[in-house]
Amino acid sequence: MADYRFRREARTPYSEVYAIDDGEHALGRFDVHYTGSAAYGTLVVHAALGDDQVQELIEAVDDQIVTTADPYREDLIVTVWRGEEMGVFADDDSEDEDGDDDADADGEEESE
Numbered sequence: 001m002a003d004y005r006f007r008r009e010a011r012t013p014y015s016e017v018y019a020i021d022d023g024e025h026a027l028g029r030f031d032v033h034y035t036g037s038a039a040y041g042t043l044v045v046h047a048a049l050g051d052d053q054v055q056e057l058i059e060a061v062d063d064q065i066v067t068t069a070d071p072y073r074e075d076l077i078v079t080v081w082r083g084e085e086m087g088v089f090a091d092d093d094s095e096d097e098d099g100d101d102d103a104d105a106d107g108e109e110e111s112e
Contacts, residue, residue, distance in 0.1 A: 002022055002053070002056060002060075003022060003023060004020060004021075004022060004027070004056075004057060004060045004064075005020070005021050005022065005023060006018040006019070006020055006030070006061075006064060006065060007019045007020075007021070014033060014034050014035075015031065015032060015033045015034065016031075016032050016065070017029065017030070017031050017032075018030045018031075018032075018065065020045075020057070025046075026046070026085065027045060027046055027049065027057070028043060028044050028045035028046055028049070028057075029043075029044045030042070030043050030044075030061050030065070032061075032065065032066065034069060034073060035073075037073070037074075037075065038073055038074070038075035038076070038077060039066045039069065039073040039075070039076045039077070040077050040078075041061065041066070041076060041077070041078040041079070042078070042079050042081065043057065043058065043061065043078050043079070043080045043081070044080075044081045044082075044083070045057065045080065045081070045082050046082070046083075046084065046085065047082055047083055047084050049082065054080055054082070058078055058080075061076075061078070062076050
């Protein structure tokens with residue numbers, strides 16, 4: 001089994017969100033919601049992951065996240081989505097006042 005790493009990004013009394021990587025590449029995200037009798041998860045993985053890797057990842061999620069939850073849930077129901085990451089979008093007001101952080105004096109975007 002691959003060495004999957006889970007980094008918790010958010011937590012509420014009944015849910016958690018994890019970013020998943022293998023130490024080198026981002027592989028996906030896992031959102032889990034706990035009810036009285038079961039845990040319901042949404043696993044979003046990169047398009048490059050094959051069926052066997054997805055199954056391995058579900059087993060790792062169950063072993064490392066769900067079975068360690070308090071109280072323990074016997075049933076894990078997972079919906080899997082496979083695709084590519086488009087980016088992370090946020091409603092952030094951190095731009096400078098004129099909103100042209102990446103533009104030069106001619107109004108063209110700067111290349112890096």
